[in-house]
Amino acid sequence: MNFANFFPSRTISLYMAKMFVVRTFAILGALVLVLQALDLLSESGKILAYAGNGDAEVWRYVGMRTPQIIETFLPFSVLLGTILTLSQLNQNSEVIAMKASGLSAHQVLAPLMVAGLVVAVVSFGFNERVVARATSTLAQWKKVEYGPLPVDRGDRNNVWVRDGDNLIAVESIRGRGDAAQLSGVTINERKNQSLVAIVTGDKGRRDGTGWRIENARRFDVASGKLTQLGSIRVADGVRPDQFTLATVDADGMSFSALAEAIDDLKAAGRPTDALEGSLWHKFSGPLSAILMPLLGAVAAFGLARSGKLFVRAVMGMALGFLYFVADNFALAMGNLGAYPPLVAAWGPFLLFLAIGEAVLLKTEE
Template sequence: MFPSKTIAWYTAKMFLIRTLAFLGGLVLILETLDLLGESSRILAAAGNGDAELWHYVALRVPQLIQLFLPFSVLLGTLVTLATLNQNSEVVIFKSAGISAHQILSPLVIAALGISVVNFAFNERVTVRANAALDVWQAAEYKRGPAGDATVAEQWVRGGDDLFHADTVSGGGGTTTLHGVTIYDRSGNRLVRVVRATSAVPATGGWTLTGARSFDVARGVETANAQLAFPSAVTAQQFTTVSVDPSHVPFWDLIDEIGEQRDAGRNVDALVASANHKISGPLSAMLMPLLGAVAAFGLARSGRLFVRAVIGMFLGFAFFVADNFMSAMGNFGTVPPVLAAWAPFVLFFLIGETVLFRTEE
């Protein structure tokens, strides 16, 4: 894989330096523009000053790194390979019997290292920054606690029945629903509407307190101090709140998916996001392969710029396909694993096909 340790280190170092330079430049420029647009909102909150502006920068920079690191790897690849080509170093490498794959292998290994670091950074730093920034923005950049964590305004369906609770407290067997409205349906036909001041889980259903039941067919309402209501709806469906994958580390997201599945909720979007937490950082490995077209061909033929544009086009095409499939996975249009990994596999095959047919 590495016919020369010196050449491998030489090309990998060039690639890493240029990638980090592009990443630093992009983050600096984009964060400056973002701060200019957001600073008025931050300073509009009472008591906010320079410290809050720097706090915003600290929370926003990890998001920009996560977003633009694969793009920086692509630019670093193109500049590195175009420079090697322009200086006829690629010709020297191939004259020494080094194949195209061997020329690219140091860049791929370096990109793999970037992917590992990126994954660890995202799951340790970025998810916390995302959660903190979203809470702060929801409070309009005001100081103070994040707010009450009470689970409120829950809609849950079990079979044909539809439950609504104004608030939910407790958990497990001690779960209590307050301000309950139950739409008892049979075959998509509303049979009765039951309202109660509170409800607690019981064997095979719920025990309602202060219940008033309206029979739709007869138009009669009856009151009961306590009413047993059989239903397939479980307490866990109320206490298992929705999960934002951008706020949860990968290892915790796996547990959350299990809890959501046990609560009877659709987890396809979460499964797609969990897979994308791996395939996203790993996409940096593809960039040397997609940008490889800029490395080969005679520089004096005048087509080096065209080759670099083709490499950039392939990289951008991957980002577009990746975002498109992620959206399809979130909507449940395609299977979650396919949504996360199809662009990676497809563009790996495209890159290998181009490399084999043109250079190998």
């Protein structure tokens, strides 16, 4: 079977795709304007409250906040663009004409789904190149209450890593790589998950593949004896980046950077299920643009007999919004550890893909 035969004619396919894309981005533009204006009402006062800030800082905030709004509301815009396109096609009896020519429901929707795939690819690239950087920078700017951004030298506080059965906690780490300096080091020596001894030290520095701890002291739990050890070498194989990865903001990192951070956290013995769910959602989130034509298809078929265009459009919107609710719920459950990462990221997509197919087949009947 020729794959091109699955689509309507080239003219009809381009016509439908153009309608879909124009309406999607027109709705997105309107949403961004309104939501950005509302957001500025609450944030502009905080921005201007910092001495020396003015219009330039307000526009800087807009430049970083707008990509976040686009990322959040692009799927909603695709849903509404789909429903508007299909409703107009059906109202003008164009869907009836396509069905009368022998096209199936899937063939009628094919141009919109291909256009949705293009939107998904553009959305993924935009999220990777623009949104992740804007989110990271804006989060740092908010922490300093819209003042000058500090230079990130890799300083972290209250960090712990695992070295075999032992747990290592440091009050602070400054610098990166082999130049990293530890302060307030505590090593919990464990055997068979039981605490055997506690080693503390004032400072630590990189020593080959391990760490040199100064003024070390060892407290034996069984005997209650405290022993002065002086300078000792510990944690062979523990890398500096395992200390510096104290917190990871999945929204502020690209796919490759987040995948690398997850690998480092796994090596440090930390749980990563929530981050893995967010990692795979960087794919499943943009791909929801392919799902929207299927969920909104209820607005395209069966209207000639029922005459309830508005009701069917509302049903399409309800299905789409229910998907977004389920998607956010699954991510929340993934963050709590109740859902495995792949289920949290892909479960709602696959579920509503099946629901959309079922509704489409039922509606076409």
